[in-house]
Structures are given as structure tokens and as C-alpha cells.
Amino acid sequence: MAINNYYQENSAYLESNPSWHIEDSPWKAKQILKMIKKNSLQINSIAEIGCGAGEILNQLQTSLPKNVLFTGFDISPDAIKMAQKRKSQRVSFRQEDMIKSREFFDLLLMIDVFEHVEDYMGFLRACKDKSEYKLFHIPLDASMFMIFRNKLLTMRKSVGHLHYFMKDTALATLSDTGYEIVDHFYTSIILDIPRKSIKSKMGYMPRRLLSLMSEDFAAKTIGGFSLMVLAK
Known part of the structure; x- marks a missing residue:
């Protein structure tokens, strides 16, 4: 999936992901x-x-408190068309490249974002001075299970992931692009909200048991984890 598809109305990304992952948003929030x-x-x-x-x-x-204001940026006309239905007095949305904005924010969210960007290190460097704090949610696709099952190409085609991370490489990428890591923790929507399919149920218990022993080991082997990182 080429990155240019995000700029196009009725894009390939919308075709593959018609809900734009709205169903996962409460958990991510x-x-x-x-x-x-x-x-x-x-x-x-x-x-x-x-x-x-x-x-x-x-x-x-x-x-969050009523004094907090929110601004959403996206380059996709499809995304912004959907987002405008959620605008309010405190929440606004723009089809705009935020990097070109001169505005400065207290907190910048990049939730499952830079794995989609071709020049992800250049992108991260450009974002660094846009806020005091930055909060990243990074899918950890580079697990043994994903590699052995040849699932990385599936992620590339279905959700447009161009780069694949494990915890160590994700944190190293942020450090190498000038960020100071403040805090981080693993997340797993698969463990928090188990799917109802038989396949998902079969994978739930091994992932739960491994994560209780060591989240690091579970993330590197069976996968199904992301990393939430707070940085400055």
C-alpha cells in the first residue's frame, strides 16, 4: 500500500479499513x-x-478537564470527512500536514502512525519541536510468530505498515531521532478485549500465560503487543 493512497479520496486504505479502526478508539483512549x-x-x-x-x-x-482543547490532523480526506462528524467546541479537525504548522501544543499524540511513514526518522525529527510532550503508540509487529508465519507482508497490505518494530528498536528509533524517553509500557488489545472467534480464543491463553511470566518474552515470541511511550 503506497503512502500516497492516504491523500486520495476513496483510497485503498479506506477500502481495506472502512471503519478506520473506530472500534478500537475507546481502548486506545x-x-x-x-x-x-x-x-x-x-x-x-x-x-x-x-x-x-x-x-x-x-x-x-x-x-479530561473542560479547559483542554483538542486538534486532530490527518492528510487523508477520507479520514477528515469521518472526523468532522465528531467536532465540537473543544475538538477540531484539519486535513493538513501538521509538520508544516507553526502551532505548539502541550501534548502531541502519534497513535499507530510512524510505521506508515516512508521516511519515518525524518518524520520523527520534524515532529519533535511541535509540543512539550509526545505520546506514541507503536505496534510491535516484529515477533517470532509474525516472522515465521510470514504475516508482516499481510500487515503491509491490509493496514499499510511499512516498518516493523520490537520494543528495543522502537525505543532506539525515538532516542536516535532526539527524543528523551520519560516512560513506557506494553499494551495488548488482544488481552484486554479478547475476540470471540475460535482462532482468537485459542491464542488468548498462551499469550496471557506468557505475559504473566514476562511481557518482554511474550512480545518477542507470540506477539500481539504494542508499546505506549511518553517522550519529551
Whole structure:
């Protein structure tokens, strides 16, 4: 899936992901709130690069103080068309490259974003001075299970992942592009919200048992984890 598809209306990404992952947004917002609370962040403005359908910001506005303002940026006309249905007095959306904006925010969200970007290190360097804090959610696709089953190409075709990370390479990428890591923790929607299919149920228990022994080991072997990272 070429990155240019995000710029096109009725894109290949929309065809493969018609909901734009709205169904996962409440869970993602919960992880964001967990990091904000854990680090006692005092914020008045939040921006999200790659806001998609805007449901994450819509969820956050119901849980954060009424003085907090939210701005969602996305290059996709399909995404912004969906997001505009969620705008409010506190939440706005723009079909715009946020990197070109001169605005500065307290917190910048990049939730499952830079694995889609061709020049991901250049992108990260360009984002660094846009906010005081940055919060990343990074899929950890590079597990033994994904590699042995040849699933990385599937991720490339279905959801447009161009780069594949494990925890160590994700953190090294942020450090190498000038970020100071403040905090991080694993997330797993598969463990928090088990799917109802037989295949998912069969994979749930081994993943749960391995994660109880060692999340690092579980993420590197059976997979199904992402990494939430707070940085400055």
C-alpha cells in the first residue's frame, strides 16, 4: 500500500479499513489516559497527528478537564470527512500536514502512525519541536510468530505498515531521532478485549500465560503487543 493512497479520496486504505479502526478508539483512549495520569501531566492542549476518524480525541474530551482543547490532523480526506462528524467546541479537525504548522501544543499524540511513514526518522525529527510532550503508540509487529508465519507482508497490505518494530528498536528509533524517553509500557488489545472467534480464543491463553511470566518474552515470541511511550 503506497503512502500516497492516504491523500486520495476513496483510497485503498479506506477500502481495506472502512471503519478506520473506530472500534478500537475507546481502548486506545484508555491507554492514553493511563499514561497521562501515571505521569501527572498538566496539559491544556492536545494535538493528534494521523487522527483518522477522530474517535480517540472524541473519547478523550469526555475524560479530561473542560479547559483542554483538542486538534486532530490527518492528510487523508477520507479520514477528515469521518472526523468532522465528531467536532465540537473543544475538538477540531484539519486535513493538513501538521509538520508544516507553526502551532505548539502541550501534548502531541502519534497513535499507530510512524510505521506508515516512508521516511519515518525524518518524520520523527520534524515532529519533535511541535509540543512539550509526545505520546506514541507503536505496534510491535516484529515477533517470532509474525516472522515465521510470514504475516508482516499481510500487515503491509491490509493496514499499510511499512516498518516493523520490537520494543528495543522502537525505543532506539525515538532516542536516535532526539527524543528523551520519560516512560513506557506494553499494551495488548488482544488481552484486554479478547475476540470471540475460535482462532482468537485459542491464542488468548498462551499469550496471557506468557505475559504473566514476562511481557518482554511474550512480545518477542507470540506477539500481539504494542508499546505506549511518553517522550519529551
